[in-house]
Amino acid sequence: MGLKIYMNTITGTNVKTDVNTLKRMKYLIDKLYEYHKLEADEFAFLLENHTASTGVSSIADKKNYTDDENNTNDKNYTDEIESISQYLFEKSRSVAQKYYSNKIYIRGLIEFTNYCRNDCYYCGIRRSNKKADRYRLSFDEILSCCDKGYALGFRTFVLQGGEDLSYSDDDMCHIIYAIKSKYPDCAVTLSIGERSYESYLKYYKAGADRYLLRHETASPTHYRLLHPKNQTLANRKQCLYNLKEIGYQVGTGFMVGSPYQTTRDIVEDLLFIKEFNPHMIGIGPFIPHKDTPFFNKPAGTLELTLFLIGILRLMVPNALIPATTALATIHPQGREKGILAGANVVMPNLSPVHVRKKYTLYDNKICTGEEAAECRFCLQKRIESIGYEIVVDRGDCKPILPS
Numbered sequence: 001m002g003l004k005i006y007m008n009t010i011t012g013t014n015v016k017t018d019v020n021t022l023k024r025m026k027y028l029i030d031k032l033y034e035y036h037k038l039e040a041d042e043f044a045f046l047l048e049n050h051t052a053s054t055g056v057s058s059i060a061d062k063k064n065y066t067d068d069e070n071n072t073n074d075k076n077y078t079d080e081i082e083s084i085s086q087y088l089f090e091k092s093r094s095v096a097q098k099y100y101s102n103k104i105y106i107r108g109l110i111e112f113t114n115y116c117r118n119d120c121y122y123c124g125i126r127r128s129n130k131k132a133d134r135y136r137l138s139f140d141e142i143l144s145c146c147d148k149g150y151a152l153g154f155r156t157f158v159l160q161g162g163e164d165l166s167y168s169d170d171d172m173c174h175i176i177y178a179i180k181s182k183y184p185d186c187a188v189t190l191s192i193g194e195r196s197y198e199s200y201l202k203y204y205k206a207g208a209d210r211y212l213l214r215h216e217t218a219s220p221t222h223y224r225l226l227h228p229k230n231q232t233l234a235n236r237k238q239c240l241y242n243l244k245e246i247g248y249q250v251g252t253g254f255m256v257g258s259p260y261q262t263t264r265d266i267v268e269d270l271l272f273i274k275e276f277n278p279h280m281i282g283i284g285p286f287i288p289h290k291d292t293p294f295f296n297k298p299a300g301t302l303e304l305t306l307f308l309i310g311i312l313r314l315m316v317p318n319a320l321i322p323a324t325t326a327l328a329t330i331h332p333q334g335r336e337k338g339i340l341a342g343a344n345v346v347m348p349n350l351s352p353v354h355v356r357k358k359y360t361l362y363d364n365k366i367c368t369g370e371e372a373a374e375c376r377f378c379l380q381k382r383i384e385s386i387g388y389e390i391v392v393d394r395g396d397c398k399p400i401l402p403s
């Protein structure tokens, strides 16, 4: 077995990874499976060793590892770690099966505005991107997306947009109320960023059921590197707690491999998610957009994103976890692999085709040319090919079951 020596970014010490490392990784996965939590240094151990083995993470400070044997041994080691990933995925899949069997929930995504008052450095529709071709969907256009979606079997509509205050609270309530009145058996999810407690309450009273607000990174230092000064992690987190208090099913999440991200940052993400205990957890690889300050930063990796989906499934067993479009953008079978790592939701696009290409948070986003029906049936085939099935269901979060 080849030994691999690398710099541990948590402790700053050189550590050796060998057969004992593999045993310990398995032990920690078993512990997470049983107790749904780990200590910070235990998460770090798993992530460091996974990252060192794949050697493809864009985690900024993980470098500095050297081989002391030849490439064959190196490959053997990587194969061993790959088998650890598969060990994790068997466990995470079994947990997803326990809660959701082989059913995959679909959400109809309606990207209704690409205007945004914010300037997140990683985002293609950030305010400063003068090249973005801006659009807003009208009330009728949004309703027509829902009509199409309902006929295709969608029972959740996700209204997603930048932070666009030209839709007033009354406008948003009008849209939510109209959808819920026409389709009372459907859930409405909002993904429209940071708003006041009062606004969130109004949307909830108008009928909104769920809210997605990724925290993006739980480290204040890292947050500072991804956002301008006026956007704070403290406010982001406060919004999440407000949403939960009001009664929404709340989703959060983060980017994998975002610029300057360290292992410690990811550990903080995991600990925050454990503490917050969201109903939904969305993670996807960072993918650069050509017209942003991060245009030349490397993308996050499939391997680490999948590994983290597995960890999150064990940590929050009943969570709704999407296999994201970003995952499918960095690998042709990204969504299928996400499901096989423990995800149980997919979110195809219901937005009109003429605006799809304009909602580009990152480069090379897939499925921007297909009609909603094409996407729906393409996904169905893909999901059936791995032994799962799409269901016509609101797809709410199930309560925790006894171990």
Ligand code: SF4
Pocket: 116, 117, 118, 119, 120, 123, 124, 125, 126, 127, 161, 162, 163, 193
């Ligand atoms: S990530 Fe969201 S809040 Fe930030 S600029 Fe993009 S749309 Fe706006």
